[in-house]
Amino acid sequence: MTNTPTVSLKNVTKIFNPGQPNEVTALKNINLDIWPHEFVSLVGPSGCGKSTLLRLIADLTQPTEGTVQVNGKSAYRARIEQDYGIVFQSPTLYEWRTVAKNVELPLELMKYGRAERRERARKMLQLVELEGFENHHPWQLSGGMQQRVSIARALAFDPALLLMDEPFGALDEMTRERMNLELQNIWDRTGATIVFVTHSIPEAVFLSNRVVMLSPRPGCIAEIVDIDLPMPRAWEVREDPHYFELVNHLRDTLREIEGGMRE
Amino acid sequence: MSRTVWREYMPAIVVAVAALVLWEAAVRGFQIERFLLPAPSAIVTNFIENFERLVHIGWFTTKEALGGFFIGCSLGILAAFITARWVAVNEAILPFAIAANSVPILAFAPIVNNWFGVDNPLSKMIIVAVIVFFPVMINTIRGLTLVDKNALELMHSYAASEVEILWKLRTPNALPYIFNAFKIAAALSMIGAVVSEYFGGNRSALGVFITQEAALFRFENAWSAIIIACIVGITFYLIIVAVERAVIPWYFEQRKAERH
Numbered sequence: 001m002t003n004t005p006t007v008s009l010k011n012v013t014k015i016f017n018p019g020q021p022n023e024v025t026a027l028k029n030i031n032l033d034i035w036p037h038e039f040v041s042l043v044g045p046s047g048c049g050k051s052t053l054l055r056l057i058a059d060l061t062q063p064t065e066g067t068v069q070v071n072g073k074s075a076y077r078a079r080i081e082q083d084y085g086i087v088f089q090s091p092t093l094y095e096w097r098t099v100a101k102n103v104e105l106p107l108e109l110m111k112y113g114r115a116e117r118r119e120r121a122r123k124m125l126q127l128v129e130l131e132g133f134e135n136h137h138p139w140q141l142s143g144g145m146q147q148r149v150s151i152a153r154a155l156a157f158d159p160a161l162l163l164m165d166e167p168f169g170a171l172d173e174m175t176r177e178r179m180n181l182e183l184q185n186i187w188d189r190t191g192a193t194i195v196f197v198t199h200s201i202p203e204a205v206f207l208s209n210r211v212v213m214l215s216p217r218p219g220c221i222a223e224i225v226d227i228d229l230p231m232p233r234a235w236e237v238r239e240d241p242h243y244f245e246l247v248n249h250l251r252d253t254l255r256e257i258e259g260g261m262r263e
Numbered sequence: 264m265s266r267t268v269w270r271e272y273m274p275a276i277v278v279a280v281a282a283l284v285l286w287e288a289a290v291r292g293f294q295i296e297r298f299l300l301p302a303p304s305a306i307v308t309n310f311i312e313n314f315e316r317l318v319h320i321g322w323f324t325t326k327e328a329l330g331g332f333f334i335g336c337s338l339g340i341l342a343a344f345i346t347a348r349w350v351a352v353n354e355a356i357l358p359f360a361i362a363a364n365s366v367p368i369l370a371f372a373p374i375v376n377n378w379f380g381v382d383n384p385l386s387k388m389i390i391v392a393v394i395v396f397f398p399v400m401i402n403t404i405r406g407l408t409l410v411d412k413n414a415l416e417l418m419h420s421y422a423a424s425e426v427e428i429l430w431k432l433r434t435p436n437a438l439p440y441i442f443n444a445f446k447i448a449a450a451l452s453m454i455g456a457v458v459s460e461y462f463g464g465n466r467s468a469l470g471v472f473i474t475q476e477a478a479l480f481r482f483e484n485a486w487s488a489i490i491i492a493c494i495v496g497i498t499f500y501l502i503i504v505a506v507e508r509a510v511i512p513w514y515f516e517q518r519k520a521e522r523h
Contacts (some may be wrong), residue, residue: 060416080422092413096435096513105431109421139517 012066028218041204049219085154309483331391339399402444406437
């Protein structure tokens with residue numbers, strides 16, 4: 001089981017508008033394996049294709065060349081068989097549904113029975129510490145709470161893989177820090193594999209086993225850094241000299257990439 | 264609660280009362296002839312005297328408006344759902360629907376009267392239905408297609424079928440658009456019914472009554488009939504608002520929350 005990567009990208013190239021004047025090579029020749037229960041962050045300057053990479057794994061867009069596999073099957077099959085849950089930067093809750101009903105949405109589509117839907121929604125809301133908000137509507141919650149609902153929704157059907165596209169990008173600093181700790185907790189308790197897109201290097205280092213730095217035009221992997229800080233990580237890790245070293249190292253890489261972009 | 268309601272509507276009430284006072288004063292002060300503009304007091308007196316008759320003719324026209332409203336709205340929504348199912352068809356049809364919407368359909372009233380009979384309420388209902396059809400269809404299509412991109416991707420990530428996406432995302436998304444269309448349609452249906460009656464119709468119809476009384480220089484009668492038409496139009500609108508609040512409470516609560 002563990003010798004099948006959860007996500008496997010082989011020679012993946014993504015070209016938008018191929019053959020047209022506005023042709024853009026978003027990603028070029030990406031090779032990456034992500035293993036079960038890994039937490040991998042994708043970072044890089046804007047326009048480096050990190051979100052595109054996530055969307056390729058989610059089969060929301062398809063590669064021009066190369067193969068994307070999830071749990072040993074094609075990304076398409078994995079999507080059809082609901083192998084992953086996804087969280088976007090905006091919580092994307094349906095405003096006509098209550099919090100509990102939003103969490104139940106994927107379960108409804110997967111034809112879970114009513115009692116089980118309710119039970120799972122209750123458990124998931126407990127996991128993201130939103131008990132008591134079942135019957136609230138999305139607009140009655142703060143941004144951080146809304147994003148927690150969207151995480152609960154993504155996890156409601158126990159997917160082995162959680163894809164997160166800058167999930168905390170729109171939150172204020174304090175909420176973001178609390179969400180980081182909570183996400184680590186959720187990751188620990190669910191045992192899911194997480195692929196996490198962010199533009200915050202400190203956030204990536206704090207959360208991940210590995211940080212993948214992408215460089216833009218065309219997007220390719222500039223560096224993969226193992227984060228060998230012990231798990232689980234308390235907030236104090238952010239004062240650890242080794243943490244600083246890793247963050248500074250990644251920042252230097254980013255600066256080099258951005259320097260190269262200007263030339 | 265009642266105080267905030269009062270505060271909300273007070274400016275409108277003040278303006279209305281001021282306009283009526285000015286109107287009355289102008290008619291008396293400048294001694295405007297009755298056939299040009301009767302004073303509000305004269306109209307109100309006339310309205311009270313003829314109330315029963317006015318209700319009778321008002322109801323006749325209201326039935327035409329309602330009939331046309333239901334036929335036009337049902338067909339408009341149906342057409343929107345059929346076309347929204349196929350995005351390509353939709354994009355091809357929408358420009359035509361928008362063009363058709365700007366055709367002055369009332370111009371066809373005499374012809375439709377001729378087809379179905381001047382006295383037949385059906386001829387008015389058909390005019391109303393056609394007038395109402397296009398804005399309802401266009402708004403419904405907008406509501407079904409202007410869906411948040413992420414909300415749609417979320418559905419794709421769940422491998423949801425087009426039918427599931429239609430029921431669980433597009434339809435709830437379209438409801439506020441549909442109710443807006445109903446409000447437009449309510450006003451249009453009363454206008455459509457009255458104006459198509461101007462081209463002839465049953466003697467107890469509002470539009471026929473207005474043209475006849477005006478031709479006979481009984482302008483207070485015509486004005487009273489206009490008041491009935493206004494009351495029906497406003498009632499119709501308020502009923503739709505009430506239904507809207509009952510069907511999509513989340514939409515109002517959300518907007519209220521955003522205002523604070």
